[in-house]
Amino acid sequence: MAHLGRILTASAALAAAPALARAEPLTVGGVFADANIIVQSMMAILILSIVAAVAVSVRKVTSGPHLSGGSAFLSGLRLGGPLMGCLGAVYIALMIFMGVSNVPTPTPLKVIAPGLAEIALLLGLAYPLLVTGVAQAAFPHQANGSLAVSGGKVVGSELIGQNFAKAQYLHPRPSAAGSDGYDASASSGSNLGPLNADLAKRVKDSAEALRAEAAGETIPADAVTTSGSGLDPHISPEFALLQAERIAKARGVETRLIKGLIVVRTEGRTFGVLGQPRVNVLETNLALDARYPVGQPPAP
Numbered sequence: 001m002a003h004l005g006r007i008l009t010a011s012a013a014l015a016a017a018p019a020l021a022r023a024e025p026l027t028v029g030g031v032f033a034d035a036n037i038i039v040q041s042m043m044a045i046l047i048l049s050i051v052a053a054v055a056v057s058v059r060k061v062t063s064g065p066h067l068s069g070g071s072a073f074l075s076g077l078r079l080g081g082p083l084m085g086c087l088g089a090v091y092i093a094l095m096i097f098m099g100v101s102n103v104p105t106p107t108p109l110k111v112i113a114p115g116l117a118e119i120a121l122l123l124g125l126a127y128p129l130l131v132t133g134v135a136q137a138a139f140p141h142q143a144n145g146s147l148a149v150s151g152g153k154v155v156g157s158e159l160i161g162q163n164f165a166k167a168q169y170l171h172p173r174p175s176a177a178g179s180d181g182y183d184a185s186a187s188s189g190s191n192l193g194p195l196n197a198d199l200a201k202r203v204k205d206s207a208e209a210l211r212a213e214a215a216g217e218t219i220p221a222d223a224v225t226t227s228g229s230g231l232d233p234h235i236s237p238e239f240a241l242l243q244a245e246r247i248a249k250a251r252g253v254e255t256r257l258i259k260g261l262i263v264v265r266t267e268g269r270t271f272g273v274l275g276q277p278r279v280n281v282l283e284t285n286l287a288l289d290a291r292y293p294v295g296q297p298p299a300p
Helices: 002-020 028-034 037-062 068-102 109-138 197-213 237-242 244-251 255-265 281-291
Strands: 147-150 153-157 278-280
Touching: 028 068, 037 068, 147 281, 153 281, 237 244, 237 255, 237 278, 244 255, 255 278, 255 281, 278 281
Parallel strands: none
Antiparallel strands: 147 153
């Protein structure tokens, strides 16, 4: 979508070019009339796309049945938002070209230079320093990477998933990031289509392993599918509770205690409407080690 924005911005410049040689002031209609048929077609397609995106967005939001958690609204916003952003970028570029062209007397560089220097100072230095300072003062934990600390050492980030294989830990969802999964330097999905034999085999193997661990339980989708990034730090509460019996057995405590801790560590929807309830794997495993250490009595 970013490439499309740049292409359309360049198209706006090309559209304005034929009219720049004219003596009269530029207008939007004049620019469109002077543009060649290719640029005119691109402009028309963009405008029609915006209208269609808005119409589809409104229809998704107003028609039922609605998806839970505001998903219908967000889905509609995803359709219309990028196209509206492209139209805005093209319009701003067009207005800049028209404004420069319509100035009766060119302004000397020595008059413009101080203003440009101020803008560079404000946007290139002052603004980044201000944002960094506010972030460090108001949100230091988030600004520094939401790092998780155990025993005085950084053990990971709350925002980047990592693999856990031991029985006493909550296991994350499958990952296609790197050859062994959860490689932060190779974030990626599997890119395998729904009819791919390798994908079908992997899902089948994962499902069979879970059925052997929790016979008769429903297997959640995230238990056998990878995320788009391969680094999802969360799993669904259903997948977490599915593992409670195994974790309890490995830690020598009752299953209800593990389930209770998982319920406590379950995060709700952001702002009450965004996303789905979720469990952070790393944070929950740190809580398990602190509350029910392996081979030791539960902490008070």
